[in-house]
Every structure is written in C-alpha cells, then in structure tokens.
Amino acid sequence: MEETLLLQAKHIKKQFAGVYALTEGSLNLKKGSIHALCGGNGAGKSTFLNILMGVFNHDGGDILLDGKQVNFDNPAQALAAGIAIITQELSPIPYMSVAENIFLGREPMCIQGLFIDYAQMLQQSRDLLSKLNFDVDSTMLMVDLSLAQVQLIEIAKAISHHGRILIMDEPTSAIGEAETAILFAAITQLKAQGVGIIYVTHRLSEIFQIADEYTVFRDGCFIEQGLIKDINREYLVQKIVGHKVMRSLRDNASNADDLSQEILLNVSDYSRIGTRTPSFNNIDLNLKKGEILGIYGLMGAGRSAFLNTLYGLAKPDRGLVQINGKEVHIQSPKDAINAGIAFIPKDRKGSGIVGCRSIRENITLTALPKFSPFGWLNRQYEALTVNKMKEMFNIRMSSMDLWVEQLSGGNQQKVVFSKVLLTDPKILLCDEPTRGVDEGAKQEIYKFLSSFVATGKGVIVISSELDEILQISDRILVFKKGKIVEELQRGEATHESLTSCAS
C-alpha cells in the first residue's frame, strides 16, 4: 500500500494585483524526508510557503494534510496543525529577550495562570538552545544580537513547536559554515523522528548535502520532482534556470603580479574594542586599485563590525584610514559616501532598503541630488536610470512603483546593488553580497564586481560561502577573534586552508 503523504499541495495559484506570482504550485512531502524546494529569484517559493502557512490566501488549488483537505486562515492555525516555518525575512521583536521571543504567545505561567513564569521560561529557553548547541544567551535582547544569532533564534523557535512539518525558507543565508553544520545536525535528528522538512536555499551544495527529494519551481510553475540521489548539480541548475548555465570564473581573473600596486585604501591599527558587538583589534590592511579583497572568518570573528565601522556606522577607538594616500575621517555613512565608499550590508532589511517604499524611490534615494539638480525631480531621467539598473541586474518586477517588500528576496538584493552603484563609489564594501540570490544572478554579480574593479576601483567582500570567496577574491584575509590571522593569495587558498585558519 502506498504510504500517505504528510503534505500534498496541488495546483496552487496566487495572483497579486492581477499578476500571477504562482500559476501551478505543487509539492508532495513525505514523513521523515528533507525536501528541497528549488527555483530562481521570483520563482514563487516564498509565496507558495506563505500560502501553506495561511499567511496568504490562494486563488486556486488544494492543500492536503495527512490526505485531508485543509485551508489555514492564518499562521496560528497552521502551527496548531503542526506546521512551523522559519521565514525568509526575519522579524524578531527587538526589545524583547531571546527567551521572550522564543515563547511569545505560549509563555509558561504560574500562580494559577495569572503571571508569566519568567524563571521557567528562561530555563526552557536555555535548555532548548543548549540541546541544539546554539551558543546564544537567553537573557539578551534581540536588538543586541548579530543577524546570524537572530537567525539561530528563529530556527530554535520553529523547532520548539515540535511540529510534524518544518518549513525553512533560506535558514542559512545569514549564518556561516560552522553554524550551518550545527543546524544540519538538528535537522537530521528531526528527520529521524519522522518530521517532514521543506528546505529552501540558493546554496546548492547544501541541497546535495542533506536533502532527500527536490521539487523545482520556475516562473511560478511546478517543473519537476525527484530524488536527489538521481541527479547532479549541473542538472538541477539547468532545471532551475531553464537552460544551461556556464559557471564563469572571474573573467579577467588577475594574478597578484598584474594587479596595480597602487594602494587605494589603507587602514592601519584600526581597532574597536566593544563589549556588545564583536570587536576587532589592530587591523592593518590595504586594498589595491583593481583588487577584490575577500575577508573570511567564522561568526563573531569581527568581520562585519570592521566593515560597518569603516562605513561610519560605528566609531573606531583607534586607527588611521587613508584613501589614495590622504587621511579621511569617517564619522557617518554620509562621510563614507562623500569619500567614495559604498556599502552593501548583510542585513538588507535593517540598513539596505526601506521595505514600504517603491523600488524606484529605493534605488534613487541615496543619489537624489543627481536626479534633482535644481531642486525638482527629473522623473524622466529617474525612470531611465531605474530601467537601466533593472536590466543590468535583471530585477524581476511588474512595476517600479511596487513596494520593495513585495519583491522576492533575491530581487530585493539586486535593488540594494542598484541603489549603491548610483552613488558612484570608488570603494565598494560588501557583506555577504549574494545573500538569497540565485545561481544565475550570482554569476551576474560576480561579473559586475569584476568589471567594477577593472577600472581601478576596489572591492572588499565578506562571504561565508567558501566557493564564493575562492571564486571572486584576488587575495583573502582570514579574521579570527577580531584579528587578521592569515593572508592568502588567489590560487593559494583552498576550502581546507580557509577553514583551518578560521577555526
């Protein structure tokens, strides 16, 4: 007899303002299976998952749980039926503690249910995090956590519901390899207990590492379902994009020898010794004209704090920064932009974009004077520029007046790139630049970075994806506990050398 599927979604349809985001969403989830839901940016994955969770209603199709039709009006109903989700865009409550966030709405009570039992809640939170091996203090406020820690808390919270189905929409996009390994151990345990897991990621190596089955969506349509053991990476990429993709290395990949020796940016004895954020100490580095400098390290190594500070989001305690040999004092992002520095932050929601503003406004926001030289906005020029950016990064949008938060995750990232480029920077700082971006768009971003530096500009890029950092960097610095512990040239660095230096 055929086993009953845990969850079955058939021919799900959804349109937003008359435009179809999903025309044919289907998926069959078995018990004790890790099922990868794959598709390019804007393929309809998050829309589909939001429908399963009752966040959006759907315009057609059926959802069956244990063979019985269900229709959730809101996420609380889905949770009650045993389905939990880690959403793509995280939304913690900033001024509540870790424990309060995890147990929000189901706090343990005392004195006949009249009061929240804080001690009990704290203990349960600590037990949960230590069982999962997540190293985060339960009493900390969410606002004080790094993005990676916030993501771990969302994961812990979803797992703590002890559901039968766990949906993860890009759970690893903000965490590094070490935390990913811990997460995978937890997922494998859940699988052994019979939980069905739907897993979305653009990191294809993860899919081949843990998934049992896959379903591909393209342009809002179901394309194919199968077993991971029957396919390889190239096949999967082809199904996702609909045609063959060449994996291009950096086009004019330079040797250290043919890089210009002219120094664009020099940082010396740069230090920030804080207690709340990971700090960095005594950083000496230079960035040459035409160079892509990679920074690798584990979570908490101080990489992001360093870039944030360089961009003026925090103040250093000591140190000297020079651009083209001249000392600069950067106290704020405005100073950084004036000095020719631009920044692609890791947390696009926090500091990259304004979700409830249009795509057009977001792209032109930081370069507004360009579009309004005499005080009034030149709409035509503005629209032309936005269209140019749309084509350059292949942003999938039905209109430039759509709110940015209505775009798919990967397309939001492309908006961040567009916005930053318009400030005409000489130095581009990127923290996880391809977070949530699909394979095709990743190659576009790499090509863009290459052409950007080809004109004598420079890029510093943090990436936790080993493949990525190896592919794009001319030189890699490894951060550990706030210090640079190693410098490796292109060709010298390998997966093994980077991981062993970083840990």
Ligand SMILES: Nc1ncnc2c1ncn2[C@@H]1O[C@H](COP(=O)(O)OP(=O)(O)OP(=O)(O)O)[C@@H](O)[C@H]1O
């Ligand atoms: N609230 C909304 N209003 C209008 N359009 C929307 C809304 N939410 C999603 N869309 C559109 O639906 C399409 C599918 O988006 P979805 O977020 O499901 O893609 P995705 O597969 O999750 O992509 P990614 O990998 O980039 O996260 C996109 O074109 C997006 O702009």
Ligand SMILES: [Mg+2]
């Ligand atoms: Mg998505």
